[in-house]
């Protein structure tokens with residue numbers, strides 16, 4: 001795992017800077033900063049760095065590999081940490097997710113919901129989920145095709161171990177802010193359409209270190225920030 005500067009003051013300064021940029025983006029968009037939370041993404045950084053972040057008062061961390069959640073939660077056993085899965089999830093990882101994660105933001109197919117429901121039943125746990133929607137054309141991006149969202153929302157109703165709270169997306173990687181913003185706007189519009197269909201999805205997880213002001217302008221309730229807090233991976 002990356003050997004990053006892990007001094008308290010380094011993370012504290014980064015955290016304060018992200019926080020103030022979020023406040024500025026909210027102000028520019030006429031939004032209340034309390035409406036936007038920041039999910040620190042600790043992927044590739046080891047348990048020591050997570051410990052420093054905890055000293056800043058952070059206790060919820062995004063990870064894209066279940067294996068990393070497993071090793072860090074072992075190293076940090078006894079700490080109260082909520083691990084949030086944000087990366088593409090193979091069905092055969094459902095067991096560890098059911099045991100260790102508080103939330104999955106990358107639910108993108110019913111087969112995965114089946115596996116999670118079954119394993120969560122065994123663990124007698126309930127987790128929050130966001131449905132990841134593919135809003136960009138890149139092959140490297142995962143997520144449900146937008147046109148399949150209405151059907152999966154209906155199909156997920158009986159899954160009592162999964163509380164569907166909202167939607168997640170990654171925008172296209174582009175120098176054109178309009179193209180990036182269009183991805184975020186699409187997610188918000190899908191949320192609004194779902195509401196008409198009877199599905200209340202209050203959370204929109206969108207925006208990362210490089211594009212979060214645009215996501216906030218389009219209604220993000222949560223941004224996932226790695227590099228701008230922890231440094232370059």
Ligand SMILES: *Cc1c(COP(=O)(O)O)cnc(C)c1O
Nearest residue numbers: 041064086208209224225226227
């Ligand atoms: C890594 C990652 C992030 C954070 O990316 P940064 O550019 O480092 O802020 C956000 N979301 C997902 C799904 C990621 O995998």
